[in-house]
Amino acid sequence: RAYYKISEVFNTHCPVWWGVVPVPVSALRKRKCSARHRFIGIDVGASPGGWTQFLAQYMYTYGNGSGVDSGSDNDSDSVTEVYSAASVLAIDPGDLKQEVLDLENVIHVPLTVQATETRAFISRTVDSAMDQKLFGLDFMVVCDMNCMTSDAIDLLCRHVLNHIPRSSNTSTSSDTCSKSKSTLGYLYMVLTLKLMKHPKQTHIDSARRTVSDTLYKYGIVEDHSLNSDNMKCIHINANSLNERTIVCKVKL
Numbered sequence: 462r463a464y465y466k467i468s469e470v471f472n473t474h475c476p477v478w479w480g481v482v483p484v485p486v487s488a489l490r491k492r493k494c495s496a497r498h499r500f501i502g503i504d505v506g507a508s509p510g511g512w513t514q515f516l517a518q519y520m521y522t523y524g525n526g527s528g529v530d531s532g533s534d535n536d537s538d539s540v541t542e543v544y545s546a547a548s549v550l551a552i553d554p555g556d557l558k559q560e561v562l563d564l565e566n567v568i569h570v571p572l573t574v575q576a577t578e579t580r581a582f583i584s585r586t587v588d589s590a591m592d593q594k595l596f597g598l599d600f601m602v603v604c605d606m607n608c609m610t611s612d613a614i615d616l617l618c619r620h621v622l623n624h625i626p627r628s629s630n631t632s633t634s635s636d637t638c639s640k641s642k643s644t645l646g647y648l649y650m651v652l653t654l655k656l657m658k659h660p661k662q663t664h665i666d667s668a669r670r671t672v673s674d675t676l677y678k679y680g681i682v683e684d685h686s687l688n689s690d691n692m693k694c695i696h697i698n699a700n701s702l703n704e705r706t707i708v709c710k711v712k713l
Contacts, residue, residue, distance in 0.1 A: 462699050463511040463512060463605055463699075464511035464512070464514065464515055465698070465699040466512075466605065466653065466697060466699040466700065466706065467511075467512045467515045467516075467603060467605075467651060468515055469697045469698060469699060470651055470697065470706060470708055471483060471515075471519060471521070474693070474695065474697075474708065475521075475649075475708070478693060478708075478710075479710055480523055480524050481521050481522075481523060481649075482521060482522050482523070482524065483519070483520070483521050484520040484521055484522050484543050485520075486520070498542050498543060498544040498545075498595065498596065498597060498598075498599075499544065499545060499546070499547035499590065499593070499595050499598060499599075500544050500545070500546055500547065500598065500599035500600060500601055500646075501546070501547060501548060501549075501550075501586060501587065501590050501598070501599075501600050501601070502516035502517065502546050502548070502549035502550065502600075502601045502602075502603070503549070503550045503552065503583065503600070503601070503602045503603070503621055504516065504549060504550065504551050504552065504553075504603050504604070505552050505553075505574050505602070505603070505604040505606065505616070505617060505621060506552070506553055506574075506604055506605060506606030506607075507551035507552055507553040507555075507557065507569075508551075508553040508554075508555030508556055508557060509555070509556065509557060509558050509561075510551060510557040510558045510560075510561030510562075510567075512603050512605055513549050513551040513557065513561055513567055514558075514560070514561045514564065514567075516546055516549045516601055516603065517546050517549045517561070517564045517566050517567050518546075518564070519545070519546065519601075520543055520544060520545045521543070521544050522542060522543050522544065523542070542597070544599060546566050546601075547566065547590055547593075547595075548566050548567075548568055548586055548589075548590075549564075549566055549567050549568065550568050550570055550582060550583065550586055551567055551568065551569045551570065552570045552572065552573075552574050552579055552582075553569075553570075553571070554571050554572055554573060557569050568582070568586070570582045574616050574617075574620045574621065575616065575620055579620065580620065580624060583621065583624055584624065587624070587625065587626060590643060591626065591643045592643075593643060594643055595643035595644070596643070596644050597644055597645070597646035598643040598644065598645055598646055598713075599646040599647050599648070599649065600625050600647075600648045600649070600713070601649045601651075602617065602621055602622060602625075602648065602649070602650045602651075603650070603651040603652075604617055604650075604651070604652050604653065605653045606653075606655075607655055608655065609655065610654050610655065610656075610668040610671050610672065611671050611675070613652060613655075614652065614671065614672045614675045614676070615675055617650070617652065618675055618676065618678075618679040618681060619679070622648070622650070622676075622679065622681050623679055623681075625648060625713070626645060626713065627645070627713050628645050628712075628713055645713035646713060647710055647711065647712055647713060648681075648709075648710070648711040648712075648713055649708070649709070649710055649711075650707070650708070650709040650711075651706065651707070651708050651709075652672065652706070652707045652709075653700070653704055653705075653706055653707075654668045654669070654672075654694075654704060654705040654706065654707060655703070655704060656668060656703050656704065656705065657703065658703055659702065659703070660703060660705075665694065665705055668705070669692075669694045669705075669707065672692075672707050672709075673689070673692060676709065681711060682709070682711055691709060691710045691711065692707065692708070692709045692710075693707070693708045693709075694706070694707050695708070
């Protein structure tokens, strides 16, 4: 069920909200092209690996997908910029499925997100991507951990989001930014809210406000309004009755 949560977010909702269009591998093969842009995926609480597997195999473009539409008869050589995962960090002391570990762009970090060594993994992965001179490097940070909303978002901000480079240099050190060679694109965050049994709308609004206020406190977002166009709180088909999903987009 976990896999279908993130699949619905990126394959159904993000194309409507932000023009982030999934690109099937078959379309790339038909056009005889490859994914030319990259993103870094970070899955916190990854075991057994459903969300990690999705990110590792996910490809997307911005706009209408012109040039990679598998149903098009246009033989033009023009190809829209296509993004694929350079690497996906799967952070969890628990085991990952072997089929996930076998994916060449998956790095299992068998530690808690709070561990000092985890930050080192994140820093090395980010530095490597920044050194590749990529254009519009995106980051996908996802979390489906079974813990309170306040704990989950604080862990994400403190130990992951706070160490992603920003063009504005508000959430990372000047030393990290000075070494940047790739240009930065967007940060996408997907977080499952684990709510009380049969939550009322007031409980859902409170959880969402906790997320937006925490992101604002750490300088991840500039607008913590519940009506922000770049933050959505939805109940997707794969959510249980006691879950909601937060999806956030931030310009880096």
